Amino acid sequence: MSLLNVEDLCIDIAHPRGTLHAVRGVSFHVEKGETLCIVGESGCGKSLTSHALLGLSPKVAKVEAAELSFDGTDLRRLKERQWRGLRGLRMSMIFQDPMTSLNPSFTIGALLQEVYLRHHKASRAEARAHAEEMLRKVGIANAGERLNQYPHQLSGGLRQRVMIAMGLICGPDLLIADEPTTALDVNIQLQILRLLQELKQDMGLGILFVTHDLGLVARFADRVAVMYAGRVVETAPVQQLFERPCHPYTRALINCIPVPGRTLPGARLGAIPGVVPSLVGPQSGCAFRDRCTHATPLCSTRLQRRRDSAEHVYECHFTPEETAA
Template sequence: MLLQVRDLNVTLPDQGQRLHAVRGIDLDVAAGETLCLVGESGCGKSMTALALMQLLPRGAKLAASELRLGDLDLASLSEKKLSGIRGRRISMIFQEPMTALNPVFTIGDQLRAVYRRHTGASAGAAQARAIEMLESVGLTNAALRMRQYPHQLSGGLRQRVLIAMALMCEPEMIICDEPTTALDVTTQAQILHILKEAQVSRNMGMIFITHDLGVVARIADQVAVMYAGRIVERGPRQSVLRTPIHPYTKGLIASVPKPQGDKPGTARLASIPGNVPAFHQADARCPFLSRCALRMEACFTEPPPIRQLPSGQQVSCHLPLPAQEAQSQ
C-alpha cells in the first residue's frame, strides 16, 4: 500500500476551545489508485489533505497511530526532512487557482524553483523541465508562458500551471483539493483528463477532494464520504454511488440535479436540512444525528457500529442494513 493512515486526528484552537476538525480517519491508497473524498464544505476534507502534507495552520495539533508513505513514517520526520518530501514524493494541488500561485513571481520562476529545490538541477535543466511539463498539461507557447505572471493567465491556465508544478518531480502520491471547482465544464473535463493521464503514466496514487459527484463517478476507484470530520461511508465507487447505505450519502446523491425530460421545473430539488455542526467536544455519537430524519433511539446513546459489507462498503450507522446485505453478513 502506498499511503496508509490510521486514526488521524486534527484539532484547532477556536475561541479558547479545541475544535475537532478531523476525527479518527483511516485511509489506504495504492499506487495507481484514486480515492475521492466527498462531502459538504466544512466536513474536514481539506483539513485532512493538509494534515497528510503536514501543512496545518498555526496552533493545530495532529495525532495519528500511523501516517506512512511507502517506506516513510511521515509522523516521525523533522520539518527539514518533510520539506524535502513535499513536492518530491508527495505533492498537492491547492484550492483556488486564482490565489494558489505567488503573484510577484513569473510562472517560470515558480516552476524552476520547485525543480531545483528537490533535484539540484541547473537553471538550464530546470527551464527545459518546466517547459516540458507545461506542454504536457496542454499549454501552448510554453516558453512565453514562463515569462508571464499569474494575473496574466485565465483560471484554467493557472490550474494547468499548478498541475505542472505538482508533477515537476514525478511524485508517488498527489493530493488534488477541488482542482476543478471554479472552472467551466469544458475546462474541467480537460483538467480531469490531464490528471488521469499523468496518474496512469506515472502509476501515482491520487486523493481527489470534491463535492461534485459527477466528477467522482468519472475518476474514482474508491470513495470515502466525510461528515463533520469523520468518514461515515466508504467503498468502491459503483457500490457507494449505486447502493448508498448511510443517510448522509443518500442525501448527497439525492441532491444531485437530474434531467426532467419533457416537464422541466416539475421536480423538487432534494436537500439536506441544517448545517454541518462545529464539534468542540469529542462526541462518540453519530455526527449526522441532528440532521438525520431516520435517527433511532440508539443514535442518542451509543456510538454507531462500523460494519463491513460483502460489496466492499464500510458504513458507520445504527440503521438496519438492506435485506440483501444483512443476509450475506
C-alpha cells in the first residue's frame, strides 16, 4: 500500500462566468522514502492540489476525488477535529514563503513549541529542548539563541530551515513542500535540497515536492508528475522523464532550460508560444493543443492516455516518435 494515494482529484471554484475547473482528474501516489515532484508553470493547480491533501482548500473550493487516502485513512471522510490530529503529526507542510507563514509576533521557540505541545503530552521545558534539538538537526548553529529570536531577525535561508524544523518536529511520515526554495538564492536552494535529502534518508520520509523548476527536479526527485492546466499530463521516474519526455508540453519545458556548454551567451532561450487556456466553463480535449505544433482536430475532442513503460504514463494521441517526425 502506498503512503499517499490520490485518484481523480477535482477542485472546482465558483466564478462569475461559470465554474473554474482548477484541478481536473489528478492522480498520483507517494511511497514511503521516495520523493515525488509535481512540476508545472504558475497557475497549473500545483498548490491547490497540495493544500487539498491536508484539508486546507479555500472554503469556496469544491473538492472531490475517487480516492484520497493516507496510509489507509480515507481523507475525504475526516472531520476538522480529526484533521487537527493528523496535520503536523503524520502529515506536515513547508509553505512557500516563510516570511508570511511564520507569525512575526512570536519567537522561533514559541512557534516550534506550539506545534510539539499540540500533539504531545510534554512540559514546556521538554518541548523547548526538543525544538532546540530540531534546529540543530536542520543545520542551524547556536540553536538555543535562535529560539529567542523573531522571524524578522533571521535570513531567508534560516527562516526556511525553521519552517522545515516546524514541519518535522513531530516526526511525520509525509512532508509536503510547496515551492520551499522559490525566494532563496541558488546556493541556499542547494543547501535546503541537500538537507531535505539527508532528513528523508534519516527519517524515512515520503516527500511531495511542488516546484516550477526542472533543475531542482533533476537533482531531487525520484519520480515526476508534470501538470498543465489542472491536469497531470505525464508521470515517470525522473531519469526516464529527462531521457525520453513523451508529452509535447514536457518536451517544451525541457527545451526552455539553458544547457551549459551548448547554450551560448546571448543566445535566444527556448519559449513556449501562446498562453495557458482559461479553465472557466466546460473543458474538453487536450488543454495544450492551442500551443502544440503537432495538434490535430482529434486533440480537441477527447484525451488519450498512453503508457511508454510500466511507470511512464502520458496523455497524448501521438507517440514521441510521431511528434518528433
